[in-house]
Amino acid sequence: MNKILLEFAEMPFVVKTHDDEIVAWLAEHFSGEQAEDGAGTEIEIAPDSRLTLVDNYQYLGQPPEASINDGILILEHPCYKGTFSLAEGKGKVWFSGREFLVSYLRTVVTVIIVNCGGLALHSSCILRNGKTYIFTGYSGAGKSTVIKLTEDPVIYSDEVTLLKKNDKGLFSIHHSPFRSEFHSDYLPPTADIAGIFFLRQDSRVFLEKMPPKEAIFAILPMVFFPINKTQLFENKIFSLCADLLKQVPVFKLHFRKDDTFWESIDTVLGKEV
Amino acid sequence: MTDLADFCRNSTMITRVIDGEAVIMDPQQGKVLALNEVGSFIWELLDSPHSQGDLLDKICREFNVGREEAAADLEEFLAVLKSKDLVVTA
Numbered sequence: 001m002n003k004i005l006l007e008f009a010e011m012p013f014v015v016k017t018h019d020d021e022i023v024a025w026l027a028e029h030f031s032g033e034q035a036e037d038g039a040g041t042e043i044e045i046a047p048d049s050r051l052t053l054v055d056n057y058q059y060l061g062q063p064p065e066a067s068i069n070d071g072i073l074i075l076e077h078p079c080y081k082g083t084f085s086l087a088e089g090k091g092k093v094w095f096s097g098r099e100f101l102v103s104y105l106r107t108v109v110t111v112i113i114v115n116c117g118g119l120a121l122h123s124s125c126i127l128r129n130g131k132t133y134i135f136t137g138y139s140g141a142g143k144s145t146v147i148k149l150t151e152d153p154v155i156y157s158d159e160v161t162l163l164k165k166n167d168k169g170l171f172s173i174h175h176s177p178f179r180s181e182f183h184s185d186y187l188p189p190t191a192d193i194a195g196i197f198f199l200r201q202d203s204r205v206f207l208e209k210m211p212p213k214e215a216i217f218a219i220l221p222m223v224f225f226p227i228n229k230t231q232l233f234e235n236k237i238f239s240l241c242a243d244l245l246k247q248v249p250v251f252k253l254h255f256r257k258d259d260t261f262w263e264s265i266d267t268v269l270g271k272e273v
Numbered sequence: 274m275t276d277l278a279d280f281c282r283n284s285t286m287i288t289r290v291i292d293g294e295a296v297i298m299d300p301q302q303g304k305v306l307a308l309n310e311v312g313s314f315i316w317e318l319l320d321s322p323h324s325q326g327d328l329l330d331k332i333c334r335e336f337n338v339g340r341e342e343a344a345a346d347l348e349e350f351l352a353v354l355k356s357k358d359l360v361v362t363a
Contacts, residue, residue, distance in 0.1 A: 212291045213307050220305065231300040235287050238298040238305065242289035 005035030006161065007164040008109045009174035010189065011116055012040025016187045018047055025051055025098060030177050032187055041112065042106070043084075046094035052095030053079070060099060066226035075107055076225070080192055084108050086115075106160060106178045109226040114236050118164030118171075119244065120224040123196075125161040125173055127154035127187070131194040133265065134161055135253070136222050141199040142255065149259045156190075158182040160224060163244065166191065171244055194269055195249045202254035207263050207268045215250035216241055279322035279363040280351060286359055288316065297359060306357070308347065310334060322363050335344060 002023045006013045014035045026032040054236040064077035072086040078098035084091035093104045110120040123136035124143040135146045157176035166172050255261035287298040295313040297306045332343050354360040
């Protein structure tokens with residue numbers, strides 16, 4: 001059995017598989033390395049899993065059905081089936097198509113990160129002049145567009161931003177390997193978060209500061225989590241969002257499809273300092 | 274609603290104070306409710322059991338409002354909290 005070590009937001013995972021092709025792909029796609037037992041959360045890949053997607057294209061983008069029973073996260077999808085024991089920190093997955101291995105890992109990470117004092121936020125995140133900017137909104141709001149409109153963007157995420165508290169309780173942004181369009185080499189964690197921006201496409205470019213009490217209602221639906229109404233996690237996600245909003249200002253960013261939104265951001269944030 | 278009963282928070286609710294005002298999460302329902310300044314003051318008091326009369330005295334002192342007006346608003350507010358299972362009566 002091959003064991004490969006992956007890290008997501010400094011959370012180690014050991015993926016076990018007999019398949020050399022999967023090992024090679026994980027090493028390349030997630031910068032994985034050879035691992036020892038007990039080095040992290042264990043994920044075992046079922047032997048008949050395969051990287052190639054065969055005749056299942058209609059299922060790409062379809063989320064899994066998810067539930068938690070007796071502390072076990074269960075994910076069911078036409079192209080993958082996975083479980084993850086929250087108590088033991090061990091999971092198993094069968095998949096047909098590499099996209100679905102990624103989907104399983106991403107879903108497990110969105111759950112585990114909450115237990116580690118973090119959040120997976122539906123957003124893109126750009127590093128610019130030493131600070132990170134989180135752009136969020138529902139699908140079609142422009143999370144990818146702002147990346148395209150930015151000159152030489154350093155991209156921490158284009159779909160799932162991984163935020164996690166450090167040992168001082170401050171949120172840091174971690175490199176997200178869960179990308180939809182813009183891939184990048186590994187980026188180290190960064191704690192300097194300039195703001196969270198809810199995108200509104202408009203003919204004018206301006207920012208509106210959102211009061212934190214309003215922002216919490218806006219940000220809660222942006223947190224990736226596979227299941228609704230799981231009491232323990234709802235409590236944690238709510239508290240983590242409240243903590244995040246104490247540290248990071250939130251704005252509505254009205255923007256049009258050019259790069260002038262950066263001038264507005266610089267002007268408003270410059271005044272805030 | 275009787276003036277004699279003591280009201281206190283339903284202990285299953287999660288409260289965070291954001292910008293000086295209370296935001297309450299009902300974990301059973303997955304719903305979030307934000308209170309205004311006066312509501313947040315009352316919610317803070319309800320951390321321990323209070324009668325409606327006690328609450329009214331403290332609101333009038335804190336916000337310098339007339340007792341009659343405050344009583345009607347408090348009655349309405351407590352009814353909302355009860356309808357959402359945010360408070361229990363002792």
